[in-house]
Amino acid sequence: MAEADNHRQPDDPPVQFRALEWVPQPAHLRLLDQRELPRRETYLQITEVDALVAAIVTLAVRGAPALGAAGALGVVVALEQAEREGWDESRLRAEIDRIRDARPTAVNLAWGVDEALGRRADGREAVLAAALQIVADDEAANRELSRVGADWLLARTGRERLRIVTHCNTGALATTAWGTAYGIIHELYTRGAVDLVYADETRPLLQGARLTSWELTRDGIEHVVQADGAAASTILRGLADAAIIGADRIAANADTANKIGSVALALACARAGIPFVVAAPSSTVDLRTPSGAQIRIEERDGAEVVTFDGAAIAPPGTRGFNPAFDVTPADLIAAVVTEHGVVEPARDPDPRIMERIAG
Numbered sequence: 001m002a003e004a005d006n007h008r009q010p011d012d013p014p015v016q017f018r019a020l021e022w023v024p025q026p027a028h029l030r031l032l033d034q035r036e037l038p039r040r041e042t043y044l045q046i047t048e049v050d051a052l053v054a055a056i057v058t059l060a061v062r063g064a065p066a067l068g069a070a071g072a073l074g075v076v077v078a079l080e081q082a083e084r085e086g087w088d089e090s091r092l093r094a095e096i097d098r099i100r101d102a103r104p105t106a107v108n109l110a111w112g113v114d115e116a117l118g119r120r121a122d123g124r125e126a127v128l129a130a131a132l133q134i135v136a137d138d139e140a141a142n143r144e145l146s147r148v149g150a151d152w153l154l155a156r157t158g159r160e161r162l163r164i165v166t167h168c169n170t171g172a173l174a175t176t177a178w179g180t181a182y183g184i185i186h187e188l189y190t191r192g193a194v195d196l197v198y199a200d201e202t203r204p205l206l207q208g209a210r211l212t213s214w215e216l217t218r219d220g221i222e223h224v225v226q227a228d229g230a231a232a233s234t235i236l237r238g239l240a241d242a243a244i245i246g247a248d249r250i251a252a253n254a255d256t257a258n259k260i261g262s263v264a265l266a267l268a269c270a271r272a273g274i275p276f277v278v279a280a281p282s283s284t285v286d287l288r289t290p291s292g293a294q295i296r297i298e299e300r301d302g303a304e305v306v307t308f309d310g311a312a313i314a315p316p317g318t319r320g321f322n323p324a325f326d327v328t329p330a331d332l333i334a335a336v337v338t339e340h341g342v343v344e345p346a347r348d349p350d351p352r353i354m355e356r357i358a359g
């Protein structure tokens with residue numbers, strides 16, 4: 001792994017890395033293996049559906065927008081494997097369904113698969129072009145929503161410099177590039193408007209402690225990692241000016257599914273009177289889901305909770321309870337930001353409010 005540089009300046013060009021990339025020759029999907037970060041920077045070469053599904057399920061690739069791109073490029077992987085191995089149509093469809101269903105909460109995954117699959121009649125090159133368009137569009141959306149979100153936060157708080165709580169990882173690792181909530185933080189940083197970032201560690205898989213702090217360190221943004229259990233207290237003690245999170249699925253009424261622990265931040269922000277902001281590209285908005293009550297929450301293996309870094313931390317036989325996401329009700333959300341603008345669900349209880357910024 002390259003040495004982290006803690007001395008970057010706001011004007012320095014952003015550090016380039018990609019969570020995922022299509023490599024044409026020999027054709028494969030290249031994934032930065034996020035299970036290994038920050039210890040090692042290693043890449044997976046994906047040429048088979050089994051390997052892609054395993055990478056998604058074990059969070060080698062993760063984050064809703066990155067999953068959307070992985071799903072779309074996964075259709076190309078499946079088409080190529082089908083040709084190599086002589087699959088019939090029903091086998092091909094079943095394998096593509098395995099990719100689509102590998103994780104249920106992030107709407108981007110099924111969306112990405114279906115967008116790419118929709119071009120199948122036009123051939124493999126058209127499917128690949130659709131998938132690469134998703135990659136390009138995601139970066140553009142993230143950059144735009146970051147500007148919009150930074151403007152909104154500075155106007156709403158009236159502050160020149162912000163102390164920000166964030167949860168899970170929403171940076172370039174979780175997207176095709178740049179990031180969502182992290183993108184807003186980076187945008188504020190380039191404007192000289194970040195005082196301190198509190199990155200929640202994000203139990204049980206530590207996306208905050210391992211991944212967000214890796215990105216913040218590379219970008220030279222002042223930060224601390226705090227235990228998830230510290231976040232509400234940080235907010236109630238007046239140590240933060242806002243919380244910004246990403247999303248895995250935003251229902252039509254703005255109820256938002258995101259990494260487990262997000263709703264606790266929203267409750268604390270409401271009590272403290274500081275803004276709780278959700279940032280996502282419009283591909284994460286699911287207008288077919290009316291409210292959070294209809295969002296399926298991924299339940300992961302309890303072993304992830306009762307172990308730490310591979311070692312047991314509870315008595316043998318202890319079962320873990322491991323919902324990967326929670327749903328924050330719209331009335332606790334000060335702002336949802338997409339590349340198409342901002343809505344303010346806490347002030348505006350419109351049951352179809354997300355139609356305004358879904359594109």
Ligand SMILES: CSC[C@@H](O)[C@@H](O)C(=O)COP(=O)(O)O
Pocket residue numbers: 059062063064065106167168169170171174175179180181207245246247248258259260324
């Ligand atoms: C821009 S990423 C938005 C969300 O996908 C992110 O906050 C999150 O909850 C990711 O969960 P993960 O389980 O790591 O895929």
